[in-house]
Amino acid sequence: MSKSTRPTIKAAIAGATGYAGRELISMLARHSQIELVGAFASRNTEAQPLAAIHPSLTGQTSLHCEPFDEAAVARLKPDVIFLATPNEFSMEVAPAMLETGAMVIDISGAYRLQDVSLYPRFYGFEHQHPELVKQAVYGLTEFARPQLKGAKLIANPGCYVTSILVPLTPLMNLIDAAQPIICDAKSGVTGAGKSPNAATHFVEVSESLKSYKLLYHQHTPEIAQGLGIANTLDKLIFTPHLLPISRGIFSTIYVRLKNGVTKQDVYAAWQQAFADAPCVRIFNGPQMPEIKFAAHTPFCDIGCVVDAASNQAVILSAEDNLLKGAASQALQNANVAFGFDEKDGVL
Ligand SMILES: NC(=O)c1ccc[n+]([C@@H]2O[C@H](COP(=O)([O-])OP(=O)(O)OC[C@H]3O[C@@H](n4cnc5c(N)ncnc54)[C@H](OP(=O)(O)O)[C@@H]3O)[C@@H](O)[C@H]2O)c1
Numbered sequence: 001m002s003k004s005t006r007p008t009i010k011a012a013i014a015g016a017t018g019y020a021g022r023e024l025i026s027m028l029a030r031h032s033q034i035e036l037v038g039a040f041a042s043r044n045t046e047a048q049p050l051a052a053i054h055p056s057l058t059g060q061t062s063l064h065c066e067p068f069d070e071a072a073v074a075r076l077k078p079d080v081i082f083l084a085t086p087n088e089f090s091m092e093v094a095p096a097m098l099e100t101g102a103m104v105i106d107i108s109g110a111y112r113l114q115d116v117s118l119y120p121r122f123y124g125f126e127h128q129h130p131e132l133v134k135q136a137v138y139g140l141t142e143f144a145r146p147q148l149k150g151a152k153l154i155a156n157p158g159c160y161v162t163s164i165l166v167p168l169t170p171l172m173n174l175i176d177a178a179q180p181i182i183c184d185a186k187s188g189v190t191g192a193g194k195s196p197n198a199a200t201h202f203v204e205v206s207e208s209l210k211s212y213k214l215l216y217h218q219h220t221p222e223i224a225q226g227l228g229i230a231n232t233l234d235k236l237i238f239t240p241h242l243l244p245i246s247r248g249i250f251s252t253i254y255v256r257l258k259n260g261v262t263k264q265d266v267y268a269a270w271q272q273a274f275a276d277a278p279c280v281r282i283f284n285g286p287q288m289p290e291i292k293f294a295a296h297t298p299f300c301d302i303g304c305v306v307d308a309a310s311n312q313a314v315i316l317s318a319e320d321n322l323l324k325g326a327a328s329q330a331l332q333n334a335n336v337a338f339g340f341d342e343k344d345g346v347l
Helices: 019-029 070-075 087-099 116-123 130-135 141-148 159-174 219-227 230-235 263-273 327-338
Strands: 009-014 034-041 064-067 080-083 103-106 153-155 181-187 236-242 249-256 280-283 300-307 312-319
Touching (some): 009 019, 034 070, 070 087, 080 087, 080 327, 087 130, 141 159, 159 181, 159 236, 159 300, 219 236, 263 300
Parallel strands (some): 034 064, 280 300
C-alpha cells in the first residue's frame, strides 16, 4: 500500500550528511507509513539537495538538507526525530527535540549508559541531562519490544554492542558466570564515520588489521550493562579491531558453558528468543556467519560451536555496522514504537 492510503507519520533526521543518516534516509524513502519531512546537518552548513550530498539517493528523495536549527525542526511538527549525530551534540539537543512533542531516537551513545558517572571516562564528557538518561529506553529491538511501545526517548545500541548482545543475551543463564566473557570484534571503517583521520584513511587501514582503544572502548560498559554484569566489569574483555573493508562487523565471543549445557541447549535458547525476530538469522553449520552475508542487510547473523569436553563455546556473529548496528535498528525501533510492521522499510 502506498503512503497516501495509510496513516502516515512525519520524521526528521539530524546528521543527514553522515553514513548512518544516509542509510536511514534510503530506508525511510521506501517506508509505507513514515514520511521524511526534514533533513539536517551541522548548524553552519549550506542547504543542499540530499541527492547532491549522497548521489546514491538520486531518485529516492527530493528533500534538501538544511543547517541544523531547533526552531526549524520544531516547525515541521515531526512525530519522530532521528539523531544520527555525534555523542555530545545528541546529548545537548535531545531535550529541545523532546519538547517538540516528537519521539526521539538517538543513534549516538549519549543516552545509552544508565550509570552516567561512566561518561567522563568512556566518552570524555560529563553528562548534562542525567534525568533524561533514566527515561531512555535501550533499543535493542529484539529484547525491548514492550518498553519501546510509547517510548519518548530511545537510545539505539552501539554497533559492536548489538553484535555481541544479540547472541549472548539469551544465553546468560547457560554460561558459567565465574569465567570471563571474551569478545573479539572487528569492524569495517565506516564505523568511524565519514570524516577521515590519521588512523582511518586508506593507506593506514589497507592490507592491515589493528586493534584500538584496548580495554577502554566506550562499548565495554554498554555490553556489561546489557548483559547485567556491570558490577563485574573485570569478567568482560572486549577488543575492537579495524578491518580494511568499508562495512560490516564480525564478533567472535568466547564463553564457558555451565556443566551439562550442550550446543543443542544454545540453539534451543536462540530459537525461543528469536522465533519472531525478522532481523536475526541463526546459522547451525556447516555454514557459519560471515560479513559478506550480512553486509548491506539489516540482519544480525549468529552461530555457535561447543567443545563438549571443556564446555568451551565459540559464538560468531556478523552484521552491517551501519544497518543492524545503527540505522536499520533505529527504524525497527520506530516501527515497534509506533505499532507498524517491524519490517517496514527495513526488509
Ligand atoms: N558509523 C557507524 O557504524 C555507527 C554505528 C552505530 C552508531 N553510530 C553513531 O551514529 C552517529 C552518526 O555516525 P556516522 O558514522 O553516521 O557519523 P558521520 O558519518 O561522521 O556523520 C555525522 C553527522 O553528524 C553531523 N554533525 C556533526 N557535528 C554536528 C554538529 N555539531 N551539529 C549538528 N550536526 C553535526 C554531520 O554533519 P556535517 O556533514 O555538517 O558535519 C553528519 O551529518 C554517531 O554518534 C556514531 O557514533 C555510528
